Amino acid sequence: MSTVKEIYNWIDSIAPFAAAESWDNSGLLVETGEPEIDRVLLALDITGEVAREAQEISAQLIVAHHPVIFHPLRSLHPGQPAYWLVRYGINAICAHTNLDVAVGGVNDALARRLGLRCLEP
Known part of the structure; x- marks a missing residue:
C-alpha cells in the first residue's frame, strides 16, 4: 500500500510538477483524505465514465495525463468529472506538461517513435 503523497512524490521525482x-x-487536483491507496486507475482524461469505472473497481486514485480541473470551477454539479471524484471519494493526480517535458516523458517517447534525432529541449 502507498499513500497519495508517496505516489505524488514518485511522479514528481520523474516528471517534476515544477x-x-x-x-x-498539473498536480494533486482532487484530494479526498484517503490514507491508503491500494488500487490506481490510469487514464488519459478523467471523464464521468472513468470516475465511475474507478469507483466500480474500488480505485482510490486516478492518475491522468490531462488535468481534470483546468479552468477555475464556478460551480460543481453531476455533469462534471470532478463532481464524481468527490462523490466517490477518489483522489486525482494529473501530470500534463510536466510529463510531456520530462526526460523519457511523452515528448521523448513520441520523438523516438517518429525516429527523430538531435533533439533539443
Whole structure:
C-alpha cells in the first residue's frame, strides 16, 4: 500500500510538477483524505465514465495525463468529472506538461517513435 503523497512524490521525482507550463494545472487536483491507496486507475482524461469505472473497481486514485480541473470551477454539479471524484471519494493526480517535458516523458517517447534525432529541449 502507498499513500497519495508517496505516489505524488514518485511522479514528481520523474516528471517534476515544477516543470509544468505556467498555464497548466498539473498536480494533486482532487484530494479526498484517503490514507491508503491500494488500487490506481490510469487514464488519459478523467471523464464521468472513468470516475465511475474507478469507483466500480474500488480505485482510490486516478492518475491522468490531462488535468481534470483546468479552468477555475464556478460551480460543481453531476455533469462534471470532478463532481464524481468527490462523490466517490477518489483522489486525482494529473501530470500534463510536466510529463510531456520530462526526460523519457511523452515528448521523448513520441520523438523516438517518429525516429527523430538531435533533439533539443
